[in-house]
Amino acid sequence: MKKIIGLIVLMLFLSSLGLAANGLKVFISVDMEGVCGVIHWEDVSRSGKDYDLFRRLMTEETNAAIEGALAAGATAILVRDSHGSGRNILPDLLREEAELIRDWSGGPLSMMDGIDKSFDAVIFVGYHARANTPDATLDHTMSGSLYEVLLNGKHMPEAGINAFIAGNFGVPVAMVAGDLAICTQAKELFGDVVTAPVKEGIGNAARMLHPKKACALIKEKTIEALKRVKDFKPFTVTPPYVMEITCKDESRANEVSWIPGAKRISPTKVSFTSGDFMEILRFFSLAM
Numbered sequence: 001m002k003k004i005i006g007l008i009v010l011m012l013f014l015s016s017l018g019l020a021a022n023g024l025k026v027f028i029s030v031d032m033e034g035v036c037g038v039i040h041w042e043d044v045s046r047s048g049k050d051y052d053l054f055r056r057l058m059t060e061e062t063n064a065a066i067e068g069a070l071a072a073g074a075t076a077i078l079v080r081d082s083h084g085s086g087r088n089i090l091p092d093l094l095r096e097e098a099e100l101i102r103d104w105s106g107g108p109l110s111m112m113d114g115i116d117k118s119f120d121a122v123i124f125v126g127y128h129a130r131a132n133t134p135d136a137t138l139d140h141t142m143s144g145s146l147y148e149v150l151l152n153g154k155h156m157p158e159a160g161i162n163a164f165i166a167g168n169f170g171v172p173v174a175m176v177a178g179d180l181a182i183c184t185q186a187k188e189l190f191g192d193v194v195t196a197p198v199k200e201g202i203g204n205a206a207r208m209l210h211p212k213k214a215c216a217l218i219k220e221k222t223i224e225a226l227k228r229v230k231d232f233k234p235f236t237v238t239p240p241y242v243m244e245i246t247c248k249d250e251s252r253a254n255e256v257s258w259i260p261g262a263k264r265i266s267p268t269k270v271s272f273t274s275g276d277f278m279e280i281l282r283f284f285s286l287a288m
Contacts (some may be wrong), residue, residue, distance in 0.1 A: 023075030024120045024226060027171065028098070029111050029162060030062050032083035033128040033138035034178025036198040036214035039206050041138060046085060057211050058083070058126055059090045061177065061198075064215035065125050066095040068222025072229075078119075082111035083126070108281035111158065112165040121174040121229045122166045123222060129181035130157035135201035136181035142288040147268070148246040149284075152237050157182060160189050161284065163235035168277050172232035174225035177218045179206065190235055194225035239275040245287050256287045 032044045035058045042048035062079055069077055077098040081089045086103040094100055101114050109115065115122070129136035131147055141149050142158060149156040151164065159182060163173045175194040176186040183195035198214035199206045209217065225232075246269045247253040257264040262283065263271045272283040 023073050024069065024229065025076040025078075025118055026069045026074045026121050026123060026226065027078050027080070027112075027115050027119045027166070028062065028065050028069070028123045028125060029080045029082045030058065030065075030089060031111070031124075031126040031128065031158070031178075032058050032088060033126065033140075034182060034198070035061055035126040036208050036211050038126075039137060039204075039208075044083065044138070055088045055090060056093070058088055059093045060211065060215055061125050061218055062089055062098075063093070063095050064218040065123050065175075065177070065222045066098050068219040069123070069226060070095075070097055071219070072223045072226035074226065078114050080111060080114055108278065108285045109165060110285065112162050115166055115169055115171060117169045117171065119166075119169070119171045121226060121232065122163070122171055123174060123225070124159055124162070124176045124178070124186075125218065127159050127176055127178035127182045127186075128157070129179065129185055130155060130160075133157075133181050133185070135203065137179045137199060137201050137206050139181065142284075145248055145252050146245055146288060147248045148244075150242075150244040151280075152242050154189065154237070155185075157185050157189075159186055160235070163190060164237060165281070167234035167236045170234050172229075172234045174229055174232050175221050177221065190232075192232060194221050196221040239277075240273055241275065241277070241280045242271065242273045243280055243284060244269060244271045245284075259283055259286050262287075 037057050038054050043054045079098045080101045105113050129139040131141040133139040177196035180197040180200040183197045186193050196217045199208040250267045253268045256270045265271050274280050
């Protein structure tokens with residue numbers, strides 16, 4: 001009887017921390033432009049002189065989030081390498097407690113490949129602000145051809161699109177790490193979300209933490225977020241979904257307008273409406 005009572009007390013204690021008795025399952029999507037130290041497109045390009053340095057820093061920030069998740073009670077962690085080639089994180093340096101998805105499947109989940117309803121929370125690491133954000137590091141939205149993306153009237157950074165995907169599976173975003181601009185945009189979109197700003201844009205420059213301090217902050221904020229994971233709500237948008245994309249040039253908008261169901265609404269803007277989540281993602285995947 002004492003053992004049973006002890007088990008019940010333990011389960012109640014874990015519940016008070018927001019943890020299931022069998023631990024948390026955490027999905028970590030990792031981009032590169034928001035990693036501390038990164039400031040130029042060469043830094044995130046495989047042909048860049050210092051690319052190897054920054055992919056190591058990307059891996060270290062990922063490990064910081066993994067360490068935070070483990071400290072908060074995670075027993076299953078899936079990391080999605082979400083930058084460029086999808087082959088940036090150094091597998092041999094990644095914490096062995098996590099599994100890693102590399103390269104691209106070709107499916108519409110893209111930066112969220114592997115997400116499903118079994119996860120308890122999503123963490124974004126190395127994320128950046130949407131295209132045309134002032135004082136933001138390497139701001140863009142998925143590709144250099146897009147000037148703006150709106151979903152039901154809301155401005156979408158990549159974090160917004162990816163949170164929308166996670167929300168479709170009922171999984172909330174708990175923590176966002178990157179530059180101050182994306183941390184601000186995440187709070188505007190998600191409301192109650194923990195953020196870890198590792199640098200602050202100053203025009204094309206940025207004021208940065210030391211990489212070790214950035215990792216310490218990411219770990220700290222991951223623990224903070226996951227210890228109150230039940231406070232966060234999935235990011236959802238009420239259907240029908242209306243996505244409007246503005247291309248940087250008219251010729252690209254013309255190409256996108258030929259996607260079945262798309263509607264050209266200005267020389268550079270194309271709209272697509274659907275009540276189906278996957279149809280919206282397919283349109284965005286083709287449009288970007």
